Amino acid sequence: METASKDLIIEKTANSKIAQVDFDNLPFGKVYSDHMLVCEYKNGAWQTPKIQPFGPLSLDPTAKVFHYGQSIFEGMKAYKDENGKVFLFRPEENYKRFNISSERLAMPAVPEEVFMNGLNELLKLDSDWIPTTPGSSMYIRPFGFASGSGLHASPADEYTFAIVLAPSGSYFAGKVKVKIEERYSRSANGGVGFAKAGGNYAGQFYPTQLAVDEGYQQVIWTDDTSHEYIEEAGAMNVFVRINDTLLTCPTSDRILDGITRKSILDIAKAEGIATEVRKISVKEIIEAAENGSLKEMFGAGTAAVVSPINAFGFRGTDYDLPELNDSYANRLKKRMTDIQYNKSEDPFGWRVEVK
Amino acid sequence: METASKDLIIEKTANSKIAQVDFDNLPFGKVYSDHMLVCEYKNGAWQTPKIQPFGPLSLDPTAKVFHYGQSIFEGMKAYKDENGKVFLFRPEENYKRFNISSERLAMPAVPEEVFMNGLNELLKLDSDWIPTTPGSSMYIRPFGFASGSGLHASPADEYTFAIVLAPSGSYFAGKVKVKIEERYSRSANGGVGFAKAGGNYAGQFYPTQLAVDEGYQQVIWTDDTSHEYIEEAGAMNVFVRINDTLLTCPTSDRILDGITRKSILDIAKAEGIATEVRKISVKEIIEAAENGSLKEMFGAGTAAVVSPINAFGFRGTDYDLPELNDSYANRLKKRMTDIQYNKSEDPFGWRVEVK
Ligand SMILES: Cc1ncc(COP(=O)(O)O)c(C=O)c1O
Ligand SMILES: Cc1ncc(COP(=O)(O)O)c(C=O)c1O
Numbered sequence: 037m038e039t040a041s042k043d044l045i046i047e048k049t050a051n052s053k054i055a056q057v058d059f060d061n062l063p064f065g066k067v068y069s070d071h072m073l074v075c076e077y078k079n080g081a082w083q084t085p086k087i088q089p090f091g092p093l094s095l096d097p098t099a100k101v102f103h104y105g106q107s108i109f110e111g112m113k114a115y116k117d118e119n120g121k122v123f124l125f126r127p128e129e130n131y132k133r134f135n136i137s138s139e140r141l142a143m144p145a146v147p148e149e150v151f152m153n154g155l156n157e158l159l160k161l162d163s164d165w166i167p168t169t170p171g172s173s174m175y176i177r178p179f180g181f182a183s184g185s186g187l188h189a190s191p192a193d194e195y196t197f198a199i200v201l202a203p204s205g206s207y208f209a210g211k212v213k214v215k216i217e218e219r220y221s222r223s224a225n226g227g228v229g230f231a232k233a234g235g236n237y238a239g240q241f242y243p244t245q246l247a248v249d250e251g252y253q254q255v256i257w258t259d260d261t262s263h264e265y266i267e268e269a270g271a272m273n274v275f276v277r278i279n280d281t282l283l284t285c286p287t288s289d290r291i292l293d294g295i296t297r298k299s300i301l302d303i304a305k306a307e308g309i310a311t312e313v314r315k316i317s318v319k320e321i322i323e324a325a326e327n328g329s330l331k332e333m334f335g336a337g338t339a340a341v342v343s344p345i346n347a348f349g350f351r352g353t354d355y356d357l358p359e360l361n362d363s364y365a366n367r368l369k370k371r372m373t374d375i376q377y378n379k380s381e382d383p384f385g386w387r388v389e390v391k
Numbered sequence: 392m393e394t395a396s397k398d399l400i401i402e403k404t405a406n407s408k409i410a411q412v413d414f415d416n417l418p419f420g421k422v423y424s425d426h427m428l429v430c431e432y433k434n435g436a437w438q439t440p441k442i443q444p445f446g447p448l449s450l451d452p453t454a455k456v457f458h459y460g461q462s463i464f465e466g467m468k469a470y471k472d473e474n475g476k477v478f479l480f481r482p483e484e485n486y487k488r489f490n491i492s493s494e495r496l497a498m499p500a501v502p503e504e505v506f507m508n509g510l511n512e513l514l515k516l517d518s519d520w521i522p523t524t525p526g527s528s529m530y531i532r533p534f535g536f537a538s539g540s541g542l543h544a545s546p547a548d549e550y551t552f553a554i555v556l557a558p559s560g561s562y563f564a565g566k567v568k569v570k571i572e573e574r575y576s577r578s579a580n581g582g583v584g585f586a587k588a589g590g591n592y593a594g595q596f597y598p599t600q601l602a603v604d605e606g607y608q609q610v611i612w613t614d615d616t617s618h619e620y621i622e623e624a625g626a627m628n629v630f631v632r633i634n635d636t637l638l639t640c641p642t643s644d645r646i647l648d649g650i651t652r653k654s655i656l657d658i659a660k661a662e663g664i665a666t667e668v669r670k671i672s673v674k675e676i677i678e679a680a681e682n683g684s685l686k687e688m689f690g691a692g693t694a695a696v697v698s699p700i701n702a703f704g705f706r707g708t709d710y711d712l713p714e715l716n717d718s719y720a721n722r723l724k725k726r727m728t729d730i731q732y733n734k735s736e737d738p739f740g741w742r743v744e745v746k
Contacts, residue, residue: 094450107593182593187532189694200453219581220582227577234593239495240544241496
């Protein structure tokens with residue numbers, strides 16, 4: 037059945053897969069809902085977006101996404117409250133960042149209507165797929181890539197924007213042990229580290245695998261010039277608590293301007309927690325670990341929410357972090373997720389209802 | 392018609408497109424031959440490779456190549472001599488580098504048999520497509536990407552290796568005017584710059600476009616830490632001639648170990664040209680331009696062969712290079728292409744006949 041409302045075509049599936057899904061045991065990002073949004077950019081213009089059954093895409097083997105990594109994405113979540121209402125968290129920020137990424141990757145900006153209205157309609161159509169088990173949510177993946185063909189190393193002339201939905205459980209199983217990395221780097225000065233460009237992630241897999249082989253779950257990236265300052269943790273920004281001050285490093289062209297990061301900073305300030313945004317050296321973390329002033333480290337990102345780090349490794353030595361009863365990580369995570377799941381007031385005006 | 396010989400399945404096209412091609416006016420990398428090689432990696436093993444009609448690939452929208460840039464490639468050429476014999480140039484080097492790239496991108500190594508035998512059979516099948524117009528050749532694009540699905544930022548469990556063929560004319564139309572870049576960078580220390588990873592190229596498009604808007608064709612990348620040393624030019628390594636010495640910078644984890652680069656170095660040595668492999672500062676190039684000792688600059692790579700640079704821009708000032716009658720660029724290019732097209736002896740043993 038195909039219906040066209042305003043500037044969106046909707047083709048519904050005849051075979052919902054929802055009955056096959058075990059919503060109590062959802063993995064992260066492996067189960068997909070019945071529909072997806074697809075919109076193509078051709079002849080210099082975005083075509084009419086279409087919601088259609090989730091299914092394969094057909095591409096020329098010479099599509100530039102295969103050869104030149106022209107691809108970007110966003111990561112968002114939809115949350116369902118006890119009454120079945122559905123909410124997004126600061127979706128405008130994801131939309132803005134998507135187009136910051138697209139500019140750096142020489143891709144055409146996606147119109148707000150295509151992104152926002154498309155997402156809204158897609159979520160309404162597949163709202164039964166939004167899980168309600170505690171800790172689970174609907175992971176939303178807007179992405180764009182070069183579908184135009186050609187082996188000349190230059191931008192493509194055709195692009196595809198799409199959104200898929202994955203009802204998901206938590207990203208990490210438990211607490212995370214990280215390795216502070218000094219050999220490999222995530223991004224260059226003047227590079228694309230601040231963008232959610234596909235290539236930034238592929239480059240992390242091998243060093244992360246080496247860390248996993250050594251018994252860690254994740255790498256803490258340091259700056260590629262001196263390796264003296266911590267920057268990010270995989271797909272998370274990083275926070276450090278020394279005594280009672282919460283620290284995170286400033287964003288730069290090497291670091292993603294995370295929405296969770298800035299939300300956590302705002303919540304911390306509202307909670308009366310002292311915060312500092314400044315460069316954080318590995319040396320100072322080690323010293324703090326040794327003199328007992330290092331209280332917490334955690335990662336923050338949409339997929340992994342707030343992920344407490346229970347130990348870090350540096351040059352072969354592991355440093356354990358204390359177990360706190362009243363950690364900032366837990367307190368800030370609770371404040372943030374209460375806003376996300378509509379369990380509390382939203383003093384910041386971050387929640388946006390899907391309706 | 393489908394035939395299986397040894398470990399290769401061959402399915403020939405019923406509709407050759409060759410009659411539609413104007414072989415005297417070939418663009419670069421836009422016309423593709425009738426067939427392609429495809430080989431899939433599944434359940435921990437490479438499956439039987441298949442030569443099949445060139446045509447679209449079908450992929451899950453959640454295939455990791457779209458999201459995490461797990462993709463690599465090679466660039467090679469096949470040359471046809473006056474008697475119709477077909478040659479590759481140092482193909483073992485491309486095969487080795489492909490797997491150096493695949494390791495860094497956490498992808499499974501492609502077996503030599505799949506790569507080499509597959510390429511050989513594909514070239515034999517589509518040998519009528521190899522152009523003979525001067526300056527043209529068959530551009531060969533082996534590539535590999537993550538076809539396995541999932542939104543978790545970790546390596547895929549399925550991959551596709553493929554080879555497509557593009558009968559091609561020259562990459563650049565004429566001499567090249569370049570801009571020495573100080574703001575944007577191509578690669579990080581400890582990053583993936585030495586690999587032919589897709590993401591390295593997408594990151595260059597936007598800064599290159601800015602340079603094109605200022606009247607240049609290409610960017611000369613400098614190191615991302617100090618921007619004091621030149622490193623590469625788009626998809627080419629860079630050579631500088633000061634007085635009668637030919638300079639090129641050493642390879643590193645930021646720089647691709649180009650096969651043309653090392654071939655040019657070997658040919659130059661055999662020609663009795665003084666060569667130096669060492670860091671080259673922007674300062675020294677400017678000084679040499681100003682005192683007249685800067686004789687030549689050129690890029691070197693499979694696609695663009697040897698591309699003389701006729702001017703470079705730095706901080707808004709353009710510096711012209713002299714027109715030489717007997718340039719190293721022309722001499723070295725002729726020696727190399729004579730070997731490639733079987734017009735001369737091959738003292739280095741670089742030519743490999745396709746038969
Ligand atoms: C590299 C990187 N850093 C940090 C983050 C966190 O950003 P956000 O909080 O907006 O999800 C992400 C994405 O999730 C990321 O990919
Ligand atoms: C970044 C980069 N540098 C240099 C080169 C030249 O390498 P080769 O001579 O092996 O083609 C290439 C590829 O062509 C490249 O992509």
